[in-house]
Amino acid sequence: MRTRVKASVTVLYSFVLFLIISLVLVSVESARQQAAVSVLQGNLSLALDSLSGQYYAPLFDEFGIYGLYEQDLEQSLLGYLEGAADPSAWEAAPKGTAGFSFACTDISVSVENRYALPEAGGEMVRRQMTEAGAICGAEALTEEILEALGVLKEQETGLKLLEEKAAVEEKLSAMDVLILKLMTALDGVPTGKTGLICDDDGKFEPKYSFAKKLMTEDPTKPLSGIDSLGVYLCLEPAYVNIISYLEKEREWRRMSDDPEEGHRYLNPTHSEAYLFYIRGTRTKTAESLQLVQDIRVCQEEIKPMLTRYQELIAEYGDSLGTEWKTALTDTISVMKEYAGEVPGFYDFAAMEARLSENLQILERAVTAIEIYVENENPDEWEQRLTDVEEAFEGYSLEGLTLRYQGMRRIKSGKESFFDAVKTLFVSGLTSGILNQAGLSDRKLTGWNLPSRTIYADAFDLFEITETDTGSDSGGVSLWRIIRDLKLSQVSEFLRKSLEDFSEKALLVSYVRGNFSTFVNPAEQGVLSYQTEYILFGKNKDADNVRRAALSILGVRFLMNLVHTLTDSGKRAQALATATEIFGAELPFLITTCQYVILIAWAVQNAKLEAAEILLGKKVPFLVTTGSFQVGYGEICLMDKTLRFQRAEAYEDADGASPKYDGYLLLFLLLSRERNIVYRSMDLMQEHIRTYYDPTFLLIDCYGGVSVSVRASLPAKYSAVMVPMTDGGGNRSLEVFGTFLY
Numbered sequence: 177m178r179t180r181v182k183a184s185v186t187v188l189y190s191f192v193l194f195l196i197i198s199l200v201l202v203s204v205e206s207a208r209q210q211a212a213v214s215v216l217q218g219n220l221s222l223a224l225d226s227l228s229g230q231y232y233a234p235l236f237d238e239f240g241i242y243g244l245y246e247q248d249l250e251q252s253l254l255g256y257l258e259g260a261a262d263p264s265a266w267e268a269a270p271k272g273t274a275g276f277s278f279a280c281t282d283i284s285v286s287v288e289n290r291y292a293l294p295e296a297g298g299e300m301v302r303r304q305m306t307e308a309g310a311i312c313g314a315e316a317l318t319e320e321i322l323e324a325l326g327v328l329k330e331q332e333t334g335l336k337l338l339e340e341k342a343a344v345e346e347k348l349s350a351m352d353v354l355i356l357k358l359m360t361a362l363d364g365v366p367t368g369k370t371g372l373i374c375d376d377d378g379k380f381e382p383k384y385s386f387a388k389k390l391m392t393e394d395p396t397k398p399l400s401g402i403d404s405l406g407v408y409l410c411l412e413p414a415y416v417n418i419i420s421y422l423e424k425e426r427e428w429r430r431m432s433d434d435p436e437e438g439h440r441y442l443n444p445t446h447s448e449a450y451l452f453y454i455r456g457t458r459t460k461t462a463e464s465l466q467l468v469q470d471i472r473v474c475q476e477e478i479k480p481m482l483t484r485y486q487e488l489i490a491e492y493g494d495s496l497g498t499e500w501k502t503a504l505t506d507t508i509s510v511m512k513e514y515a516g517e518v519p520g521f522y523d524f525a526a527m528e529a530r531l532s533e534n535l536q537i538l539e540r541a542v543t544a545i546e547i548y549v550e551n552e553n554p555d556e557w558e559q560r561l562t563d564v565e566e567a568f569e570g571y572s573l574e575g576l577t578l579r580y581q582g583m584r585r586i587k588s589g590k591e592s593f594f595d596a597v598k599t600l601f602v603s604g605l606t607s608g609i610l611n612q613a614g615l616s617d618r619k620l621t622g623w624n625l626p627s628r629t630i631y632a633d634a635f636d637l638f639e640i641t642e643t644d645t646g647s648d649s650g651g652v653s654l655w656r657i658i659r660d661l662k663l664s665q666v667s668e669f670l671r672k673s674l675e676d677f678s679e680k681a682l683l684v685s686y687v688r689g690n691f692s693t694f695v696n697p698a699e700q701g702v703l704s705y706q707t708e709y710i711l712f713g714k715n716k717d718a719d720n721v722r723r724a725a726l727s728i729l730g731v732r733f734l735m736n737l738v739h740t741l742t743d744s745g746k747r748a749q750a751l752a753t754a755t756e757i758f759g760a761e762l763p764f765l766i767t768t769c770q771y772v773i774l775i776a777w778a779v780q781n782a783k784l785e786a787a788e789i790l791l792g793k794k795v796p797f798l799v800t801t802g803s804f805q806v807g808y809g810e811i812c813l814m815d816k817t818l819r820f821q822r823a824e825a826y827e828d829a830d831g832a833s834p835k836y837d838g839y840l841l842l843f844l845l846l847s848r849e850r851n852i853v854y855r856s857m858d859l860m861q862e863h864i865r866t867y868y869d870p871t872f873l874l875i876d877c878y879g880g881v882s883v884s885v886r887a888s889l890p891a892k893y894s895a896v897m898v899p900m901t902d903g904g905g906n907r908s909l910e911v912f913g914t915f916l917y
Contacts, residue, residue: 205891208889209889212280212889216885216887216909216911219256219260220885220911221913222260223253223256223257223913224253224881225915226256227247227915228915230247230252231243231244232244234864234867234868234869235864235877238863239690239860239863241304243874243878243879243917244878244879245872245877247878249287249881249883250286250287253285254284257283257285257885257887279890280909281887281888281889283886283887284887286883286885286886288912289881290878291879291916292874292875292876292879293874293877293878294857294875297853298626298850298853298857300879300916300917301856301879302683302853303917304917305687306679306682306683306686309681309682309684309685309687331500331738331742333492334497334500337488337489337492337496337500337504338503338504340481340485340488341485341507343481344478344482344485344511345511345764345768347477348511348763348764349764349765349767351471351474351475351514351764352763352764352765353765355578355762356369356371356762357467358467358468358578359578359580361387361463361467362386362576363387363388363400363401363402363411364383364386364388365380365382365411365580366382366383370758371583371586371758371759371762372407372583372585372586373586378585379410380410382414384414384456385459385460386457386460387457387531387534387576388400388415388576389414389416389453389460390416390418390454390457391415391418392417393417395417399573401574402577402580403580404581418453422450422561422565425450425561426558429558429561447545447548447549448549450545451545451546454542454545458538461534461535461538464531465531465532465535468524468528471524472524472528475514475524478515479516482511482512482515493505503741503742503747507767514764521579523575527575530574530575530576531576533570537567537570540567541564543567544560544566547560548560548563548564579761580761581761582760583758584756584757608783608787609783609787609816610787612718612722615717616717616718616721617717618701618702618703618716620709620715620858621715622858622861624875625861625862626854626857626858627713627855627857680845683849683852684841686856687707687710687844687852687856688840688841688844690856691707692705693705693836693840694721694724695835695837696837702859702862703859705724708720708723709858709859710844710847710852710856710859711840711843711844711851711855713855724839725786725790727839727843728786728789728790728836728839731842732783732789732795733782735798736777736778736781736782736799737778738799740774740775740777745801746777747770750770750774750777751766753769753770754766754767754770754773773811777808780806780810780814781799781805784823787819787820787823788826789835789839791823791824791826792835792836793823793835794829794830794833794835795826795829795833796829796833797834803829857874879916879917880915880916880917882912883913883914884911885911885912885913886908886909886910887908887909887910888906888909889906889907891907
């Protein structure tokens with residue numbers, strides 16, 4: 177029989193009710209906890225935003241850059257969070273607001289990371305500089321520069337072909353130098369870099385030993401292979417007819433053996449002289465042979481280069497103007513002769529064969545004359561002497577002719593033109609365009625600059641160095657400038673670097689608006705020429721402005737050289753002078769000299785333009801015949817005094833004519849952003865250290881923080897005796913936040 181328990185349903189429903197109440201309360205408590213986390217996260221965001229208002233005032237007032245410095249970040253954030261958690265704790269808070277549901281207790285703040293302004297590649301400073309910058313006319317000026325460079329772009333094909341031609345002609349001019357050396361070894365003619373070395377009367381002293389010293393016939397002008405009467409007359413006394421001398425030796429021996437003479441032959445010293453002549457001639461013949469072989473190596477190197485150059489002319493020649501095409505093809509026929517592709521005046525293969533045969537003959541002759549000189553049997557002298565004469569059979573100078581008729585004769589051994597051009601390049605590159613006496617003597621003395629602690633590459637648009645930039649002496653190599661000059665590559669580099677500059681223009685605008693320059697120096701500041709420091713990074717004002725002057729000179733040199741290389745009138749004048757210096761027999765030394773003159777002319781005009789720009793004048797960016805200022809006669813005559821006088825008297829040009837600040841803008845646009853940012857920070861730091869706080873360091877100035885916050889949320893139902901609602905006490909909360917300027 178089933179027993180019925182009273183109130184069992186009531187108990188069951190009571191348990192169910194407790195479970196339902198517990199579920200509701202747990203859900204409410206969980207939601208409250210999540211809401212508390214959201215509120216705490218929101219309070220942290222507000223606290224971080226409030227923290228941004230505590231920026232370091234001197235840095236912002238002077239340079240518009242936000243940063244936190246000398247702040248107790250944890251305490252500041254804790255104050256914000258505690259106030260937000262318990263408004264009643266604030267004196268101004270209304271009463272009765274304590275104890276609201278999301279109030280946290282036991283709040284603790286931990287700053288996990290501090291982000292110094294120089295860190296992360298200076299990104300926080302770069303971003304602020306970019307936001308603060310304005311275009312300020314950068315676009316218009318850069319468009320002018322791009323337009324000017326567009327003209328260069330149109331001539332890039334010609335410039336590339338000119339570089340190919342110059343590479344071939346460099347090898348060919350090396351052949352001319354070898355030919356000059358060959359003249360000394362083969363003919364005994366003293367030569368320098370430009371021709372024969374003679375005195376004021378046009379006479380010279382032949383070398384004591386040379387390959388053509390010995391002949392087997394009486395010397396004549398045709399036999400010696402000398403096409404110049406003046407050169408032959410100087411050389412004639414130095415020639416030796418070895419067969420004639422040996423005949424005299426035979427006569428002397430016979431006379432000494434004659435019993436009527438009363439004595440026997442005692443090997444006179446002239447037989448030793450014959451041995452000396454033959455040995456010396458053998459040495460010089462070997463030297464001449466080596467020079468001819470070097471010339472033939474040059475020929476083999478030139479052939480593929482010449483073939484490639486002719487192919488490029490055939491491919492691109494029709495796209496060039498008449499002047500370009502003439503300038504690029506005017507020496508091809510002579511190139512072919514030098515390379516041995518068509519018959520020319522010199523047959524170096526035949527010369528090599530002849531010198532090789534003569535060297536073998538001289539080897540035999542040396543052996544024979546040594547036996548003759550050392551022969552102790554007086555009865556065999558005639559046979560030994562006959563052996564010497566027979567050893568010379570086949571010895572000939574045929575085909576060893578060198579040309580002297582059109583050669584330039586160097587009087588007193590001085591090459592005044594090249595000395596003057598070298599002086600133009602290496603002496604006073606900056607002192608000749610910049611009044612160095614008036615430069616600022618301020619310098620940066622900080623040892624812990626941001627750009628020093630975190631590496632930033634140096635910037636130089638044109639790598640021109642001087643041994644002593646403070647004097648008129650320098651270490652620039654004229655030949656290095658010629659060899660390393662790549663006009664088409666410079667043009668292409670400038671265009672690629674400037675085509676996408678929109679964001680960098682904002683950064684550059686910030687620099688232009690906040691930092692001084694040489695033409696507008698800072699009255700108060702650690703440096704007077706601050707933009708120049710940002711570009712070149714030297715500690716001294718004077719060094720930075722010298723680098724700026726050299727870079728401006730480099731740009732002007734580029735523009736001027738393109739003009740001088742393509743202007744037919746200037747090319748003709750340079751060619752006439754080069755021919756006068758070298759004569760007509762060294763065509764590729766003439767070409768090299770022509771380039772030197774055109775380069776020197778471009779440098780001289782560029783130096784004048786740079787001096788004008790450094791005085792704040794406007795000079796046309798593109799160089800034309802009308803704007804070219806230096807006359808042909810002034811290439812080696814214009815000194816810095818005359819240059820400064822001309823620059824002072826110059827009147828501003830119209831059109832695309834940027835001033836000094838315009839060139840700094842160009843250099844800034846070409847410079848690395850990293851350099852701009854870090855060197856700007858150098859100036860900011862040292863300015864504040866000088867005028868506000870001597871201990872200030874940007875590395876201790878923060879542009880961001882990462883924070884973690886821990887807090888307790890009191891359990892709301894901990895006193896209610898409902899299962900699963902007390903939860904063991906307070907709830908632990910943790911939130912994270914990051915702030916970056």
